Amino acid sequence: MDEARVFRVRTAEADDARAVVELWGGVAAEGRWIRREAPLDIDATMGEFRHALASESAHPVVAVTSTGRIIGSAIGFDQHPAPITFGMHVAIDQRRHGVGTALLQSVLAWAGERGSHKVVLEVWPHNHAAIALYERHGFVREGLRPAQYCRRNGELWDALEMGLHLV
Ligand SMILES: CC(C)(COP(=O)(O)OP(=O)(O)OC[C@H]1O[C@@H](n2cnc3c(N)ncnc32)[C@H](O)[C@@H]1OP(=O)(O)O)[C@@H](O)C(=O)NCCC(=O)NCCS
Numbered sequence: 001m002d003e004a005r006v007f008r009v010r011t012a013e014a015d016d017a018r019a020v021v022e023l024w025g026g027v028a029a030e031g032r033w034i035r036r037e038a039p040l041d042i043d044a045t046m047g048e049f050r051h052a053l054a055s056e057s058a059h060p061v062v063a064v065t066s067t068g069r070i071i072g073s074a075i076g077f078d079q080h081p082a083p084i085t086f087g088m089h090v091a092i093d094q095r096r097h098g099v100g101t102a103l104l105q106s107v108l109a110w111a112g113e114r115g116s117h118k119v120v121l122e123v124w125p126h127n128h129a130a131i132a133l134y135e136r137h138g139f140v141r142e143g144l145r146p147a148q149y150c151r152r153n154g155e156l157w158d159a160l161e162m163g164l165h166l167v
Contacts, residue, residue: 007071009102012060014053017046019070020062027089033127034089037152052077059110063090063099074103076110076119083118083163084111088130100133108137108164117167122148122159131160139164 012020021042029038036045052058052075063072074088086107090099111119123130125144139162147156 005097006066007063007099007102009061009063009072009106012049012053012062012073012075014050016062016070016073017049017053018042020049020073021045023070023073023089023091026091030092033124033130034087035122035149049075059086059107061103061106063103072099072103074107076107078111078114078116080114080116083120084114084116085120087121095129100130101136104133104137111166118163118165120161120163122161125158125160131162134162134164137164 021040024034024036024045025038025040025042027034028036028040031038049060052060055077057078057080059074059076059078061074062070064070071094072088072090074086076084076086078084084107088100088103088107090103108119119139120142121134121139122145123134125131131141142161142163145159145161148159149157151157
């Protein structure tokens with residue numbers, strides 16, 4: 001059985017910081033899926049991660065293989081009275097094995113436990129994998145923000161807003 005078929009999702013810990021930031025850096029280096037752009041400022045990004053770990057209103061989780069490799073991460077942020085937001089990353093060689101589903105389920109379970117009314121996110125319209133995953137969990141397309149983000153190369157990218165009502 002390959003590595004990703006045996007994984008578990010657990011609460012992230014301080015010792016995960018470097019591996020998680022390296023995972024984010026790898027996804028950022030793909031240049032197409034997330035807002036962060038490579039190269040990441042490793043120290044600053046580890047600081048952001050640790051800030052989430054210390055926050056009562058954040059839900060940082062990782063997907064870890066049986067050999068201890070961190071292959072996925074997600075962080076939910078409760079910004080009540082605004083909806084919960086989250087971000088997620090799965091290592092490029094471990095996709096399409098249910099890791100993203102498991103991470104998203106963890107975030108949604110946490111949102112439910114907190115009694116949140118809604119979960120929202122922004123995704124690039126070309127990110128068909130993420131959009132399909134979110135739609136499978138009941139998220140709907142709420143709107144398109146044209147030319148919402150400026151990329152380092154000066155391109156302006158649209159952002160698709162998606163939401164899931166919990167009540
Ligand atoms: C989006 C992402 C998190 C999905 O993670 P994953 O572990 O591959 O997702 P899963 O294996 O749980 O897939 C669940 C479902 O999502 C959909 N899906 C996932 N990847 C897909 C793809 N490449 N094309 C079409 N549908 C896809 C499918 O419905 C899939 O179910 P199936 O495999 O039974 O058909 C992952 O591709 C990733 O990390 N991408 C880069 C970072 C990113 O885009 N983050 C989100 C930014 S908003």
